[in-house]
Amino acid sequence: MGLLAxxxxxxxTALLTEHPAFDWLRPPEVGSxxxxxxxxxxxxxxxxxxxxxxxxxxxxxxxxxxxxxxQGRDKAHAQAAALVDALMQTEAAPRIRDTxxxxxxxxxxxxxxxxxxxxxxTKVEFFTMVRGED
Amino acid sequence: xxxAVKGGERAIENAHAWLAEERRGDPSVDALSIEQIREQLSxxxxxxxxxxSLYDADLAALAIKQARGDLIEAIFLIRxxxxxxxxxxxxxxxxxxxxxxxxxxxxxxxxVPGGQILGPTFDYTHRLLDFKxxxxxxxxxxxxxxxxxxxxxxxxxFLNRExxxxxAPADDTPPPDLTREPLELPASRALRLQALARADEGxxxxxxxxxxxxxxxxxxxVGELRIGSVPVEMDIPELGFAVEIGEIEVTECETVNQxxxxxxxxxxxxxxYGLVFGQTERKAISMALVDRAxxxxxxxxxxxxxxxxxxxxxLYHGDNIQATGxxxxxxxxxxxxxxxxxxxxxxxxxxxxxxxxxxAAE
Numbered sequence: 391m392g393l394l395a396x397x398x399x400x401x402x403t404a405l406l407t408e409h410p411a412f413d414w415l416r417p418p419e420v421g422s423x424x425x426x427x428x429x430x431x432x433x434x435x436x437x438x439x440x441x442x443x444x445x446x447x448x449x450x451x452x453x454x455x456x457x458x459x460x461q462g463r464d465k466a467h468a469q470a471a472a473l474v475d476a477l478m479q480t481e482a483a484p485r486i487r488d489t490x491x492x493x494x495x496x497x498x499x500x501x502x503x504x505x506x507x508x509x510x511x512t513k514v515e516f517f518t519m520v521r522g523e524d
Numbered sequence: 525x526x527x528a529v530k531g532g533e534r535a536i537e538n539a540h541a542w543l544a545e546e547r548r549g550d551p552s553v554d555a556l557s558i559e560q561i562r563e564q565l566s567x568x569x570x571x572x573x574x575x576x577s578l579y580d581a582d583l584a585a586l587a588i589k590q591a592r593g594d595l596i597e598a599i600f601l602i603r604x605x606x607x608x609x610x611x612x613x614x615x616x617x618x619x620x621x622x623x624x625x626x627x628x629x630x631x632x633x634x635x636v637p638g639g640q641i642l643g644p645t646f647d648y649t650h651r652l653l654d655f656k657x658x659x660x661x662x663x664x665x666x667x668x669x670x671x672x673x674x675x676x677x678x679x680x681x682f683l684n685r686e687x688x689x690x691x692a693p694a695d696d697t698p699p700p701d702l703t704r705e706p707l708e709l710p711a712s713r714a715l716r717l718q719a720l721a722r723a724d725e726g727x728x729x730x731x732x733x734x735x736x737x738x739x740x741x742x743x744x745x746v747g748e749l750r751i752g753s754v755p756v757e758m759d760i761p762e763l764g765f766a767v768e769i770g771e772i773e774v775t776e777c778e779t780v781n782q783x784x785x786x787x788x789x790x791x792x793x794x795x796x797y798g799l800v801f802g803q804t805e806r807k808a809i810s811m812a813l814v815d816r817a818x819x820x821x822x823x824x825x826x827x828x829x830x831x832x833x834x835x836x837x838x839l840y841h842g843d844n845i846q847a848t849g850x851x852x853x854x855x856x857x858x859x860x861x862x863x864x865x866x867x868x869x870x871x872x873x874x875x876x877x878x879x880x881x882x883x884a885a886e
């Protein structure tokens with residue numbers, strides 16, 4: 391679910407090509423979550439600010455229930471994420487993993503690696519100047 | 525005398541139509557897209573998200589466009605939109621130790637484990653206008669060096685090992701929320717941090733600068749400044765467990781400050797903390813300095829009467845939407861109020877200037 395929530399909406403909706411019939415348990419709804427931090431990084435929590443979140447819940451005709459809480463305001467993203475969540479509880483799971491979750495995971499990792507590689511290139515290598523007192 | 529007046533509808537409508545036209549500017553110039561603002565004015569977007577207290581880059585970009593680039597007006601739009609959203613819950617506190625850092629520098633330790641990572645910074649640029657940007661938008665790819673994404677430990681953790689710096693032990697007191705309860709004093713540190721995280725950057729910077737110039741001097745070093753992404757995790761009641769619902773970029777600043785010690789505490793370094801949405805390091809450093817200055821009481825320091833030590837002064841004047849709301853309302857019609865003032869001044873003048881005879885009699 392975390393992978394689906396963090397992926398770009400357009401990728402999730404593009405990768406999910408199966409659209410089984412379903413009933414809404416909760417149609418997509420846009421709201422917010424208060425994000426918290428900790429004083430000093432490790433201490434008492436405080437409210438940092440909110441993020442937009444879209445949530446929904448649905449039931450496939452086979453009975454599997456899917457939930458989604460995804461960052462942003464894209465209802466199609468939430469619907470696709472909930473469908474994946476539901477399909478992962480059916481016999482379609484291995485196929486969905488191959489065609490949706492694994493590609494999203496690879497893309498997220500590639501993005502993280504690119505950022506890490508750019509950051510690493512800006513790492514400072516200090517060299518000590520010869521001191522004057524010798 | 526109170527006189528109800530109506531009117532001005534047509535003038536207002538026409539003013540708004542003209543505003544829309546001015547916002548668009550010269551129609552022979554391409555219109556800005558939300559994507560262009562989001563991608564190319566990202567630090568403005570970050571500021572609007574931080575002070576609007578709502579992390580949503582597309583909304584912030586739209587607000588900037590609608591506000592014609594007036595960031596406080598854009599923050600106002602975001603704050604207003606925010607109030608229309610149902611709140612699904614609160615996240616688990618983000619773990620900045622798990623941040624994938626794009627930038628991470630320490631001004632206190634040269635050889636900090638994990639290294640000094642400059643990231644996409646303005647530091648060390650020459651601040652000369654780059655006319656190439658006026659000509660075209662092409663840029664070469666940034667260099668890379670093979671590296672696996674890892675987490676780097678907090679710098680303060682190293683000082684903690686020697687007991688040289690005050691600890692920030694984990695605690696799970698539910699934090700007060702100034703978007704739900706009015707801000708009241710005395711404000712806990714959690715409430716102060718929330719107010720500072722969304723406070724005006726300019727105000728916070730000015731307050732922080734005043735502490736450096738000697739008003740509540742507490743001599744801050746930037747122990748660590750890091751920018752990067754952290755996952756946001758929330759308990760989902762339907763599932764009964766927590767899942768990651770998104771990822772945000774934040775800037776975190778930890779200052780290390782001198783502290784002589786007190787009756788109960790041995791001499792050690794103390795800490796100030798800043799955490800802000802987006803890549804917003806000027807604000808995060810300012811927040812950490814002001815946070816530290818406001819902690820004078822709990823650390824047993826003297827009240828020097830400095831503005832940055834005065835929680836009421838800082839917290840009640842740092843919010844640019846409250847400030848601009850009150851400030852700008854005075855330009856709206858106050859005809860009746862003014863009429864009564866006018867009457868009063870006329871009366872006083874009549875009384876003061878009236879009988880010169882009286883003066884002679886005294």
